[in-house]
Amino acid sequence: MKGLFGRKQKTAEAQEAVERQYAEDYWAWTAATEELPARRAAQDAAHNEAERRREEQLAVETAKYETECAAREAEAKEQNEALDQLIAGLGYGTADAVKEYVEIVLANSVYPEDFPVTHSSVFEPSTSELFVSVRIPGPETVPTIKQYRYVKANDEITPTAATQKDAKDRYATIVNNVALRTIHEVFEADRRGLIRSISLELGTETISPATGQPLYVPFVAVAANREQFSGLDLRAVVPAATLAHLGAAVSKNPQGLVPIASGGIRRGNE
Template sequence: MQHQQRLAQARANAAARAQTQARAQAVRARAQQERANAAMARADEAERKRYEREAKAAYVEMRQAEVDELNEDLALEYGEIDGLLALTLDLDDYVDLEGLKVRAMHPPFPRWDLETPRPAPLPTPVPEAPVFIEPPAPTGLFGKKKKFEEAQQRARAEYEQAWGQWAAYRDWIPTQDAQQAQEHATLEEGRIKLLAAERERYDAACAVREAEVAEQNSSIDTLIAGLGYGAVDAVQEYVGIVLANSLYPDAFPVEHEAEFDPATAELTLRVTVPAPDALRTIKGFRYVKASDEVVETQLSKTAANERYASALHQVALRSLHEIFEADRRGLIKAISAQIGPEANDPATGRQKFIPLVAVAAPRDTFMEIDLSGVVPLATLQHLGAAVAKNPSALTAIDTAGVRRS
């Protein structure tokens, strides 16, 4: 599957490079014309005529570059349709079902901020207790004793006041610390509850993802086990995976329906392709200088019919090849396929599936064919297929006479 994706990406890259080159050429031509127009506006009469000629030439080159881009896109589209069979031959169409198993991818837990506890409040420090400081002895000749006693009284009063304030603050600290501790505990309790709720919500979402992955992987295990027993549903589902993995061009989409008969080990396949009128019938684009128009050249009816018929033949062989190659167990012993569009039946005017190719091939016979060197129509004839001579007429083939080689 990864190889198919890489090859498809490589083809897309090549197409993108070709388109980029064509567009770059158109851009260069447009810029050249703009430069010529600007120069002409600045020139005198003699130069003006010369610049006018150059501007006209640049314009023609720009228009031709546009045509080249259209033709490049058309060639890429036709190349993909003409190479429908070759597109798959370098690929291994086997699908490793174990590789389809997946692992649940969980986003990070969004509330990581709740996982860190709040820091506990620090105890309030107790300041140093006030100390009584003896006042200095007074100086002078008279009244020293009285002055000293008064100073002592003032110092004692100030000390006692300071001590009272300090003692009140000291006694208040346990209450304050207890209040802060309670507030911290309340906040922590809220954080823990919210964390638990967010974790539960996150775990529930993870469990849903895990269950979805487990269910998908279990279905793959069931499919693998069913293939081991050749169960009808498992074979049909695996074939559906293989064919869904087959990349067809946007211009030629293909759909498949398959039904497996365990009694005969035969797969009945219906392949729906676009109707003939869904394909473009343009041979190419060209620029008409006289009328300044881009006109289309149409393919001949023969060429358009041949391209459509070739696409049908290639799709028939490609479908058989992809299924047989992907079925490494050899569960499918034969394939009976019908290829055609859903279109209005010319006979009834009603929308219906119109088989234009019908082929039935045993596995052993088909796997002996080297598809890299075949002419698809000749291979279908070799397999005894019924093939519409003019598929564009949408005349259904008779599928009753298809033989198995």
């Protein structure tokens, strides 16, 4: 009998546990079901808010893109109009168009970053002559080291300074080369033959040791016409000799900031 009552009690306890678990699950399910609309509403609200922010950001980015596109189109239109005007001006050989074209050509002339060369020009249509002014850095910007050598005893590399003559010749060579290169680049780029002759002056800007004021020192003044210059084979010439052949006035010592002597320049179209 005791065993029978024990089994019934266990069965009753198990039944009670099942019913209790069922009740808990039922009420949990009921609570979850009742929460679903609110949860869905919260999710919908979050989604709608995210979508609103996305659309706002899209509108901002779209407006930014359209503004940038409009700016690029306006810039391209302006550049195209300027190019059309330049081409038309070159067709007529106007002074402003030729000057602008020469400035574009010389602006694309590449020199070392630590040796900037600047140009300015004026074109005279009545004579088809271009006047070019060239500015180069002073001699202090040119390296004065001749070479480097390895000293085994000290296990180091030491520089060997260039002689005064080497430094003088090095800067003079730069002066001569830049002068001839500038004339060559202009004539080479002027395929229409608008420029018949070039008068060039090259120098540097420094500080006068006597006054402490800015001082311009001219190193080269040369004039050459197209026919005369086109007869030169620049691959085989000695720049100093070529400038002498063109009748240029050249500083005897650019490295010492000695200016050219005034007068005595033979015109390239004479």
